[in-house]
Amino acid sequence: MIEFGAAVKREFLLESGVAFLNHGSFGAAPSAVLEAAERWRQRMEANPDLFLREILPGELREAAAELARFVRARPDDVVFVDNATAGVNAVLRALEFRARDEILATTHTYGAVRQAIRYVCDRTGAKLVEAQITLPVADAGILFSAVADRLSERTRLAVLDHVSSPTGLIFPVAELAALARARGAHVLIDGAHGPGQLELDVPALGADWYVGNCHKWLFAPRSCAFLWCREDSKRELHPLAISHHYGEGFTAEFDWTGTRDFSAWLAVVDALRFFDRLGAARVRAYNHDLVVTAASRIAEAWQTPLDAPAAMHGSMIALRLPPRLQAYGPPTRDTAGRLQSALLAEHRVAVAVMALGDALWARISGQIYNTPEDYEKLLSI
Numbered sequence: 120m121i122e123f124g125a126a127v128k129r130e131f132l133l134e135s136g137v138a139f140l141n142h143g144s145f146g147a148a149p150s151a152v153l154e155a156a157e158r159w160r161q162r163m164e165a166n167p168d169l170f171l172r173e174i175l176p177g178e179l180r181e182a183a184a185e186l187a188r189f190v191r192a193r194p195d196d197v198v199f200v201d202n203a204t205a206g207v208n209a210v211l212r213a214l215e216f217r218a219r220d221e222i223l224a225t226t227h228t229y230g231a232v233r234q235a236i237r238y239v240c241d242r243t244g245a246k247l248v249e250a251q252i253t254l255p256v257a258d259a260g261i262l263f264s265a266v267a268d269r270l271s272e273r274t275r276l277a278v279l280d281h282v283s284s285p286t287g288l289i290f291p292v293a294e295l296a297a298l299a300r301a302r303g304a305h306v307l308i309d310g311a312h313g314p315g316q317l318e319l320d321v322p323a324l325g326a327d328w329y330v331g332n333c334h335k336w337l338f339a340p341r342s343c344a345f346l347w348c349r350e351d352s353k354r355e356l357h358p359l360a361i362s363h364h365y366g367e368g369f370t371a372e373f374d375w376t377g378t379r380d381f382s383a384w385l386a387v388v389d390a391l392r393f394f395d396r397l398g399a400a401r402v403r404a405y406n407h408d409l410v411v412t413a414a415s416r417i418a419e420a421w422q423t424p425l426d427a428p429a430a431m432h433g434s435m436i437a438l439r440l441p442p443r444l445q446a447y448g449p450p451t452r453d454t455a456g457r458l459q460s461a462l463l464a465e466h467r468v469a470v471a472v473m474a475l476g477d478a479l480w481a482r483i484s485g486q487i488y489n490t491p492e493d494y495e496k497l498l499s500i
């Protein structure tokens with residue numbers, strides 16, 4: 120059994136001396152998984168014709184099938200995409216919106232996803248409706264009501280975060296999906312942080328589409344994500360890049376969108392093995408306990424609130440920064456970005472800083488390579 124903390128950190132390429140409290144933004148893949156991806160690349164280079172024409176199609180479907188098993192889906196309902204942004208865009212760009220249709224999101228929807236919605240709205244006359252999320256949040260019922268109250272008979276699509284980006288809050292997506300679909304809206308769950316952080320039964324969530332990153336909490340190499348689609352929502356869906364297999368069905372269209380490096384997708388099998396070797400439940404418990412304990416300690420020292428009760432989180436949690444760090448500047452995206460850079464450059468602490476409402480907040484992550492000492496570094500700033 121691999122010991123978590125300093126021992127397992129040696130399995131990653133992370134440089135020493137930096138407290139990596141931001142696994143949530145870009146993930147980190149272990150050497151074993153990166154080496155597996157490299158082996159796929161070498162196999163492709165040894166005989167590109169054979170590999171891309173004859174070996175790849177079967178291997179890709181097998182990798183998709185393993186991933187599908189992990190999220191309890193049918194293999195034919197799962198395709199690879201490069202990242203959550205691409206998966207969300209594929210859905211948004213494939214649907215036909217009309218003027219006065221509404222796309223429901225929240226004020227905590229990931230910035231890039233909001234921009235993609237805006238783009239679609241600008242082109243079609245549809246309207247972005249944002250449910251207001253105000254921190255701190257007392258319980259999941261408040262998240263439910265905030266979104267449910269903004270559903271209308273015009274809502275054509277609800278874009279729901281499974282785990283929201285700025286805070287790590289877990290949204291009651293199954294309940295919201297049931298309500299939205301009962302009212303005639305389609306549902307896209309942005310599960311960028313879902314795989315690896317949460318135990319997943321994707322079909323049971325009852326959405327039309329689920330997008331999940333494997334390169335965040337599942338230890339896959341970067342540019343490995345998936346898009347799940349329920350059977351009766353496949354007809355409308357096509358990849359962003361239309362290629363040879365247009366009209367041949369969901370998996371055929373998404374499996375080939377042009378020549379690319381397929382190694383990150385194929386190496387998801389090794390990421391799943393790595394995850395399995397660590398023990399999925401053990402990883403989730405370690406990460407949750409570590410980050411929640413650290414967050415409570417920091418919040419007490421800073422005398423500032425957490426975004427919500429600990430139980431509403433998986434492996435990420437946000438805290439309001441103390442007055443001395445609020446003094447860095449007004450709570451804007453620009454200030455948050457500059458402070459985040461300064462914390463890394465001057466204090467060697469990698470942590471996400473966000474401007475939320477009238478304050479700056481820090482979102483900390485817990486991952487198997489972290490130890491309580493990492494968070495002490497943030498506390499000492």
Ligand SMILES: Cc1ncc(COP(=O)(O)O)c(C=O)c1O
Pocket residue numbers: 143144202203204205229231232280282283284309311312332
């Ligand atoms: C909720 C959410 N959606 C989408 C994304 C985009 O992920 P990617 O950059 O892998 O496309 C992120 C990234 O952090 C996110 O937090």
